[in-house]
Amino acid sequence: MSNPESLLAPGHRACAGCGPAIAIRQILEVAGRNTIVVEATGCMEVTTTPYPQTAWKIPWLHVAFENAAAAASGVEAAYKALRAKGAIPEDKKPNIIALAGDGGTFDIGIQALSGMLERGHKVLYVCYDNEAYMNTGIQRSSATPLGAATTTSPAGKVIPGKMTRKKPIAMIAAAHDIPYVATASIAYPADLKMKVKKALSVDGPSFLHVFAPCPTGWRFGTEQTVELARLAVETGVFVLYEITDENPLKPIITKRLKDRKPVEEYLKIQGRFRHLFKPEKKQDIIDQIQQEIDRKCKLFGVDE
Amino acid sequence: MMQIVKGNEAAAIAAKLAKPDVVAAYPITPSTDFPEKMSEYVANGELPYTQFLPVESEHSAMSACVGAAAVGARVCTATSSQGLELMHEILFIASGMRLPIVLYNANRALSAPINIWCDQQDSFSARDTGWIQFYGENNQEALDLMLMSFKVAEDPRVLLPAMTCIDAFICTHTFEPVDIPSQEEVDAFLPPYKPNHVKLDPDEPMTLGPFGVPEYYQEMRYAQHLAMRSAEKVIDEVFEDFEKRFGRRYRKIDPYKTDDAEIILITIGSLSGTTKEFIDRLREEGKKIGMVKITVLRPFPFKEILPVIKNAKVVATLEKNISMGYGGAVYAELAGVLINEEKRPALIDFILGLGGRDVTFKELNEVVGICEELKAGKKMERPVWIGVKKELIS
Numbered sequence: 001m002s003n004p005e006s007l008l009a010p011g012h013r014a015c016a017g018c019g020p021a022i023a024i025r026q027i028l029e030v031a032g033r034n035t036i037v038v039e040a041t042g043c044m045e046v047t048t049t050p051y052p053q054t055a056w057k058i059p060w061l062h063v064a065f066e067n068a069a070a071a072a073s074g075v076e077a078a079y080k081a082l083r084a085k086g087a088i089p090e091d092k093k094p095n096i097i098a099l100a101g102d103g104g105t106f107d108i109g110i111q112a113l114s115g116m117l118e119r120g121h122k123v124l125y126v127c128y129d130n131e132a133y134m135n136t137g138i139q140r141s142s143a144t145p146l147g148a149a150t151t152t153s154p155a156g157k158v159i160p161g162k163m164t165r166k167k168p169i170a171m172i173a174a175a176h177d178i179p180y181v182a183t184a185s186i187a188y189p190a191d192l193k194m195k196v197k198k199a200l201s202v203d204g205p206s207f208l209h210v211f212a213p214c215p216t217g218w219r220f221g222t223e224q225t226v227e228l229a230r231l232a233v234e235t236g237v238f239v240l241y242e243i244t245d246e247n248p249l250k251p252i253i254t255k256r257l258k259d260r261k262p263v264e265e266y267l268k269i270q271g272r273f274r275h276l277f278k279p280e281k282k283q284d285i286i287d288q289i290q291q292e293i294d295r296k297c298k299l300f301g302v303d304e
Numbered sequence: 305m306m307q308i309v310k311g312n313e314a315a316a317i318a319a320k321l322a323k324p325d326v327v328a329a330y331p332i333t334p335s336t337d338f339p340e341k342m343s344e345y346v347a348n349g350e351l352p353y354t355q356f357l358p359v360e361s362e363h364s365a366m367s368a369c370v371g372a373a374a375v376g377a378r379v380c381t382a383t384s385s386q387g388l389e390l391m392h393e394i395l396f397i398a399s400g401m402r403l404p405i406v407l408y409n410a411n412r413a414l415s416a417p418i419n420i421w422c423d424q425q426d427s428f429s430a431r432d433t434g435w436i437q438f439y440g441e442n443n444q445e446a447l448d449l450m451l452m453s454f455k456v457a458e459d460p461r462v463l464l465p466a467m468t469c470i471d472a473f474i475c476t477h478t479f480e481p482v483d484i485p486s487q488e489e490v491d492a493f494l495p496p497y498k499p500n501h502v503k504l505d506p507d508e509p510m511t512l513g514p515f516g517v518p519e520y521y522q523e524m525r526y527a528q529h530l531a532m533r534s535a536e537k538v539i540d541e542v543f544e545d546f547e548k549r550f551g552r553r554y555r556k557i558d559p560y561k562t563d564d565a566e567i568i569l570i571t572i573g574s575l576s577g578t579t580k581e582f583i584d585r586l587r588e589e590g591k592k593i594g595m596v597k598i599t600v601l602r603p604f605p606f607k608e609i610l611p612v613i614k615n616a617k618v619v620a621t622l623e624k625n626i627s628m629g630y631g632g633a634v635y636a637e638l639a640g641v642l643i644n645e646e647k648r649p650a651l652i653d654f655i656l657g658l659g660g661r662d663v664t665f666k667e668l669n670e671v672v673g674i675c676e677e678l679k680a681g682k683k684m685e686r687p688v689w690i691g692v693k694k695e696l697i698s
Contacts, residue, residue: 034506038371049514059504062513063370063397070364074328074371074379075504077355081325081377085353094506112367115360 007033012055013047017222019212019229020044020101020128022186027097027126027210030196033058035095038075040068040104043135043214044128059094066108069116069125072098076121095124095200102129102143106167117176117205124199124206127169130214138217142167145237146292147285148272150217155275160282165292171251173207174243180206182242182254186213187229191254195242202245211238219271228270233257235266236297256304260297263290305484311475312337314443314482315382315408315468318450320345321490322406325377328357328368330387333420334472335410338382362387366394366405373403374512375504378454378497380405384472385412385426392430398465399434399528401513402501404457405465407435408450411573411624412472413659421660422472423624424572428633434528436466436535437601441576443480446470448552449599451490455542458497461534471574471624473660485550493549532603539600556605558597559612561587565594566617567675568649570634572598575622575663582668593672598634610641616649618675623687624657631655631687650678656690667691 007028014021020043028035036059039045045062048055063071076096082088098116100109105127113125132150133139140153144162149155153162174181179202184192192210199206213228215221220228232238233255241251264286267273276282297303309317316338319327327346329339339358346356355372359365362383369379383391388409398405409427413419427437436456438449446468453466470476485493503510516524536556543554560580562568571579576597586593596612598605613619619642623632630636632653642648654671657663667690674688 036504036506046515049511051514051516051520054511054514056511057509059506059509060511061371061374061504063367064393067364067367067394070359070367071371071374073357073359073364074326074368074373075375077326077328077357077368078372078375078377078379081353081355081372082375085325111360112364115364118360119357 007057008048009055009057013050014043015216015222017215017225018043019130019186019214019225022225023128023210023212024099026186026189026192027196028058030193031095031097031200035097036061036075038063038068038072038096038098040100040109041065041135042101042104043130044099044101046135065104067112068098068100068104068109069112069123072096072123072125073116073119073121076123096122098123098125100127101134102127102131102141103133106142106169113173114176117173117178117207120204122204124196124208125173126208126210128210128212130212130217132214132217134214134217143169145289147267147276147289149275150272160275160285170207170209174249177248178206179204179245180242183209183211183238183240185211185229185233185238185240187226187233188240188255191240198242217272219274220269224269228266231261231266235261235263236293236302237263237266239296239300239302241300251300253300253302257297257302258304260303263293305486306481307484308479309443309482310337310477310479311443311446311470312410312477313341314447315450315470316341317484318447319380319406319408320351321451321485321487322378322380322454322494323351324354324380326355326357326369326372326379327381328359328365328372328379329381330359330362330365330383332362332384332387334412334476335382335384335408337476338408362390363394366391366398369405370394370398370401370403373398373405374401374502376499376502378458380407382408384410385414388426388430389414392433395430395433395435395465397513400524402463402528402531403465404463404497406450406453406457407465407467409467409469410472410476411469419659420472422474423658423660424469425625425658427467427469428625430467431602431633434464434532435602436464436532438466438468439572439599439601440468440470440475441574441597443475443478443482444552446475447482447484448546448550448554451494452542452546452554455494456535456538459538462531462538463499463501464528464531464535469573474574483552489549493545536603554599555608556600557608557612558599560595560597562594562596562612562616564592566592566679567594567672568613568616568619569593569595569671570598570619570621570638571595572601572634573624575624575657578663579622579668582665585665586672604637606641609638610645613638614642614645614648617679619649619651620671620675621653622663622671623653623655626655626658626687635687652678652684653687654690655687661691
């Protein structure tokens with residue numbers, strides 16, 4: 001670790017091996033103390049602030065589930081107004097980071113997110129994506145991948161898990177024609193930190209989609225979180241890219257793959273895909289998942 | 305300075321005079337003039353420091369207000385009906401976090417069926433959200449109550465959000481002469497807002513909006529209730545200060561010809577004007593009738609209203625709201641006021657004027673006729689619906 005003191009203090013109640021907790025620590029190492037976090041309801045909100053304790057060493061605001069972007073808009077506007085009228089120094093410009101899970105971003109919060117991006121607030125919106133509503137007990141979200149079993153897309157006798165694609169949230173954010181959009185993974189901290197730095201430096205809204213595995217919800221060993229995150233990139237499940245003002249809407253791949261691994265390697269070590277292998281292998285669904293990835297990797301130009 | 309303005313503009317002028325740091329609003333009929341006016345003031349440089357956020361929904365309007373207020377900014381918004389309902393979730397959060405946000409609401413009926421005209425179901429549905437509620441009778445009251453609501457809400461003894469409600473179209477779109485105070489007068493009345501209880505400042509990190517476990521939650525609600533209680537006193541102080549400075553008198557309730565009244569009608573909002581005239585007519589006929597206008601619904605003015613109504617023979621609430629399966633909301637409030645009194649009047653609720661249905665002397669005559677029967681000892685079922693066209697109901 002480059003920064004020995006984490007701004008997210010130890011002692012929070014996140015599960016062992018929590019991917020989102022790792023993501024937040026990595027982000028704050030770049031953002032530093034001069035930062036305000038506005039967080040949506042979700043795992044990282046509930047586990048970090050049981051009153052009268054808090055794990056946050058920086059100013060932190062939670063309002064509700066679907067409105068982190070709107071609340072952050074208000075924070076940013078208030079700072080602008082207070083600076084303009086001289087109530088606070090002109091150079092007091094903290095980083096403002098809105099933080100939400102995939103539920104708070106892909107689903108219930110997407111309207112507020114779209115509004116914030118369109119209005120041009122200087123806020124970095126970070127989505128930590130653990131691919132389901134983990135806080136309420138592993139229900140599917142529109143970030144849940146094809147084939148995954150959750151408690152509301154169970155592996156049934158007729159329907160084997162979630163049968164729809166994952167929403168391309170970073171491309172949706174980029175379609176708002178904002179200065180900076182990127183995807184990042186906790187398995188590639190240098191890449192992630194570089195992207196946080198760029199996102200915080202633009203004059204306007206930025207969006208970061210961070211892939212953050214959840215051992216509890218995906219059902220894998222708590223020591224495998226980073227390995228899973230790396231495997232997601234190496235198999236092409238999660239593509240690392242950025243979209244800048246110079247090339248609007250054109251993703252620049254930041255991690256190209258020489259020998260992309262088959263998705264089966266990624267699927268078979270997670271309990272949420274177990275039904276694709278046992279009692280008998282569902283090759284058709286595994287093939288479908290692979291085809292979807294091949295299609296996406298071709299579209300993005302991931303393969304070297 | 306006297307100016308002829310619509311109710312919406314009167315409210316917007318009040319907000320402008322309060323010089324808010326952030327206004328986040330989403331237009332909705334019939335309060336749309338408010339965000340239009342605020343954006344105009346900002347665009348013309350009349351509010352040089354104000355940030356106007358044209359958000360994408362009422363939910364985001366209140367959410368952005370909460371974010372800005374958490375920084376310590378003076379914040380206001382406006383809405384009506386469906387918009388207030390969309391905000392509903394965040395109304396509780398604004399009060400729970402003790403953020404003195406000011407809201408202007410045009411009282412409009414709720415869907416379904418969709419209807420843009422006046423009743424008070426919208427803000428009555430927000431009665432228990434922990435917001436202070438003022439109800440204005442006319443455009444002057446819209447301006448005055450809006451101005452005063454900033455001062456009450458931001459008082460360190462209160463720190464609760466406050467809404468000022470006026471009746472859709474009857475006030476919002478009606479031009480009336482309004483006495484508009486000067487900026488200097490308002491600046492002297494309303495000091496800058498400098499909160500200590502909330503801030504989002506990296507130099508003094510604070511965690512706002514944490515998870516409240518059962519060991520603490522109830523105390524937080526209790527503290528909010530105490531703040532409402534202390535608002536009772538602060539409202540009186542602000543009303544008095546306002547009267548001294550601007551010469552217009554406000555009270556939480558306004559009794560009218562109640563001293564010897566056997567029948568007392570209870571009103572909220574624009575209906576009060578019509579009812580006063582009606583009472584004058586009946587008084588000429590020698591009828592002992594009076595009226596009480598409620599201006600402050602939360603905190604509820606228990607101690608003010610009890611001595612005024614307890615010696616009457618019949619107290620009748622005129623309700624532009626309906627709690628289906630119960631009756632009028634004000635009836636329930638007054639039942640709570642009277643229940644522990646040994647001698648108490650008969651109490652009855654009249655549901656009328658929903659969805660913009662006019663309430664005229666004809667309807668009020670019907671109300672008083674029933675009150676007379678009640679006074680004579682007749683028992684009757686309540687609530688009583690006035691003006692329902694029974695032939696339309698199959």
